[in-house]
Amino acid sequence: MKPFWESEYLDREKSTFGKPSKEVEDIVPHLKKGARILDVGCGDGRHSLYLANIGFQVDAFDISENAITKLDYLKGINSLNVNTFVCDILDFDFKYKYDLIIVHGVLQFVEKTKQSSIIELLKKWTNNNGYHIIALFTDEEPIPPDLKDVMIGVFKEGEIKEHYRDWQTLMFDSYKFHDEHENGIKHCHAVNKIVAQKTVD
Numbered sequence: 001m002k003p004f005w006e007s008e009y010l011d012r013e014k015s016t017f018g019k020p021s022k023e024v025e026d027i028v029p030h031l032k033k034g035a036r037i038l039d040v041g042c043g044d045g046r047h048s049l050y051l052a053n054i055g056f057q058v059d060a061f062d063i064s065e066n067a068i069t070k071l072d073y074l075k076g077i078n079s080l081n082v083n084t085f086v087c088d089i090l091d092f093d094f095k096y097k098y099d100l101i102i103v104h105g106v107l108q109f110v111e112k113t114k115q116s117s118i119i120e121l122l123k124k125w126t127n128n129n130g131y132h133i134i135a136l137f138t139d140e141e142p143i144p145p146d147l148k149d150v151m152i153g154v155f156k157e158g159e160i161k162e163h164y165r166d167w168q169t170l171m172f173d174s175y176k177f178h179d180e181h182e183n184g185i186k187h188c189h190a191v192n193k194i195v196a197q198k199t200v201d
């Protein structure tokens, strides 16, 4: 079964995941002019478009062709510059270090055995004093039936903090929220969010 967002990415009128997250808005004053940003698993680009509109240099990729087609359409009609790629997080070929990397709602779709090396790679390709914003689902709530095939890497509560022990954690949040996908499946998600800064190189 394809995840619900694939059909929602075909709807060009509505942002699939709503407005930019607060922690993305909150980091903006801390970024230098023209900062280079990577949006991993960007979806239809709520964060990429918001950040490009401010004037940052944004690279964005997603494994979903539907997501990138919609993001390309939205950047075009809004005359925004976002470098987009269809790519699996496991295959992304880094060319630059970034001042901010966002991985919002993506890592739980990656196999558990691959998560540590991906996070380490993202950390390596981050400039000193750069930031990561990570949001992911934990196993404190069951996986909704329509996402069973894709949600293969849910995290333990607090597990993500262990990956950032050598960085400075600026914010950590743990909460639950009710959700209902377009197909009418009601469920609850348990979320961990972390904002961390690389303070050593």
Ligand SMILES: C[S@@+](CC[C@H](N)C(=O)[O-])C[C@H]1O[C@@H](n2cnc3c(N)ncnc32)[C@H](O)[C@@H]1O
Residues within 6 Å of the ligand: 005, 017, 040, 041, 042, 043, 044, 045, 046, 047, 061, 062, 063, 064, 067, 087, 088, 089, 090, 103, 104, 105, 106, 109, 110
């Ligand atoms: C819940 S959506 C979040 C989208 C976006 N980050 C946001 O916050 O609006 C998860 C996205 O991760 C993408 N994704 C899942 N696995 C991926 C992978 N291995 N590599 C790149 N993107 C992936 C999906 O295609 C989907 O667009």
